[in-house]
Amino acid sequence: MADLILHHYATSPFSEKIRLILGYKKLAWKSVIIPQIAPKPDLAALTGGYRRTPVLQIGADVYCDTALICDVLEHVAPMPSIYPEPGKGLERVVAQWGDSTLFWAAMGYNFSGKGQADLFANAPPEAARALAEDRKAMSVNMVRHRPGDAAAAYKSYLRRLSDMLDDTDYLLGAYPTVADFACYHALWFTRKRTPSMAGVLQFTPAVSDWLDRMAAIGHGTMEGFDAAQAIAVAAASTPHTLLSDSTFQDDHGIPLGTRVTIAAESFGPEPSEGELIAATRTHYTLRRKDARAGTVHVHFPRIGYTLRKLEP
Template sequence: MADLILHHYATSPFSEKIRLILGYKKLAWKSVIIPQIMPKPDLVTLTGGYRKTPVLQIGADIYCDTALICDVLEHLAPTPSIYPEPGKGLSRLVAQWADSSLFWASMAYSFSGKGAADLFGNAPPELAKAFGDDRKAMSSNMVRLRPGDAAAAYKSYLRRLSDMLDDTDCLLGAFPTMADFACYHPLWFTRKRTPSMAGILQLTPAVVDWLDRMAGIGHGTMETFDAAKAIEVAAASTPHTLLSDSTFQDEHGIPLGSRVTIAADSFGPEPTEGELVAATRTHYTLRRTGERIGTVHVHFPRIGYVLRSVES
């Protein structure tokens, strides 16, 4: 199997979700650090437009969005499972809620008050402005919570998580599932990246204890890697997907082989264009070619992404 190459940066909460799963599954991986804001020329060379963080590369296969990356890691290392039966569907539903409602309440709260100073206090003012402008452009299709509304929602969500931990070490039982990893990363951001705002977590001691247990999992075996080398790996490889479903599921009247774009339906609207080579019940795949990358396949989850035909 080709190396796992994770394109990420240290303060990215969704990257922390994947780093922790890599640790849980005891996988070795290579780390390519990408910029927090645009431009991201090397990453976009691989993805064709998608710029959200993280991205997982395996040879010439480029996997976008952590929901899909988690499926790939589960395929590579099915034990220990992050989708154990009989609660597989429940763990996915909790994870989807965590990656949306919980995440955005956490972010709106954490960046309010002194949180922004935690992140940018020692940086020049233009850096904070550039970050704000970048995220504003990414969220142009969203309505974001005001700080007061976010604080109220966040406290309610933390109490619900605490209730789930009344008599068990993890949210859905004795062992971590996808629900735990998805709920962990927004709280990790508050705790580790905006410590001035982390007092809210002390209202739910059971959640703090759970955070400590999750943090103890670690990040697996990591090796630093270079973005240019990652592109060389893609150019020297042949796409070979690790996604198990392959049956064409046509919901749009767009046949395979068509020129299409795929973009997130809300946060991060930048489209990726390519040839549609898979549209299954769970994912889309685009074939792209370029001078630096050769031929790559870029994969997206179906949920949360919009498929459109490119007008000829």
């Protein structure tokens, strides 16, 4: 199998989710550091427009969104599983809650008050303004928490996580599942990136202990790589997906072979354009050509993404 290439940056919480899963599965991977804000021309050469972080590249296959990346890594290294039976349905439901409801409450809290001062302590004022404008553009389809509402929700959610950890080391049992990784990364951001706001974690010591256990997993074996090398890998490769489901599920009246766009429903609405070559129960795939990357297949999860026919 081709190398695992993760396009990410150090402070990205969703990247931390994937870095930790790579560590849990004891995988070796190559690290391409991408810009925190737009423009991201090297990433766009692979994705066609999608710019959320992280993105996983394997040869000429490009996997977008951590929900789908988790499925790919499970295929690459089935053990230890992040979807252990018999609770994989519940694990996925809790993970989806962690990646959405919990995450946005946490980030609303983290970016309030002293949190912003932590984030930009060593940065010029224009850096804070640039990030704010970038994230505003990515959030045009979202309703965001006000700081007080975010704080109240976050504290309640931490209590719920604490209740889940009453008599077990991990949220759903004796071992980590995808639910743990999806609920961890927003709290990691509170603890590591906005330490002035991290006092909220002291009220749930079971959660703090769980955070320590999760952090101890580590990130696997990482090797530095650069964007030009990653694009060259794509150009020299033939797409060959690791996604196993292939049955066409037509919910839009859009046949395979149609030129379409795919975009996130909410955060990060920038569309990717290409030829629809898969629309299954779980994912979409676009075939697209780039002057530098050659022919690539770009994969998206079905949940959370919109499919539209490209009108002439």
